[in-house]
Amino acid sequence: MKYSIQKPSPMKARICLTDCRRRGWLGRDRDQLKEIQNRLAGSSAAMRRKDTAHGDMLDAADGYVTAWLLWQLQGNGEAQALFEGPDAVVLSNPAYQDQDIRLD
Incomplete structure (x- = not known):
């Protein structure tokens, strides 16, 4: 059986991006987060949580990610x-x- 490889079509992702900002330590700065969001096609939500360590983001942002x-x-x-x-x-x-x- 012969398979043909096709170029994948662009996918419209629906993404919720979360990042952290903690005194003395930044995850991604606002411009970096915007740059990531600008690359996405489709609906997206981006936000940075204040005073939260990077390792705590999974638990801290879970409510919004789940809701999204x-x-x-x-x-x-x-x-x-x-x-x-x-x-x-x-x-x-x-x-x-x-x-x-x-939102698109």
């Missing part, structure tokens, strides 16, 4: 409200900075 996946994969309306609309919780959460939600 519930919305994007299952259409969960409660999770959607965290990211969309004038009262999007993500945008006003004081534990985060440099929040940027891009």
Whole structure:
């Protein structure tokens, strides 16, 4: 059987990026996070958590990452409200900075 190799088509990813900022130590700075987000096609959410060590980010950001996946994969309306609309919780959460939600 003969297989043909085709060039993959661009994928529209739906990504939630989280990073940390801790006094005296930075994960990625705002410009680096924006650069990563600018490379993505499709909807994305990016934010940096204040005063959180890099190793603690999996636990610290889990709620938003889980909510993003519930919305994007299952259409969960409660999770959607965290990211969309004038009262999007993500945008006003004081534990985060440099929040940027891009929806297509």
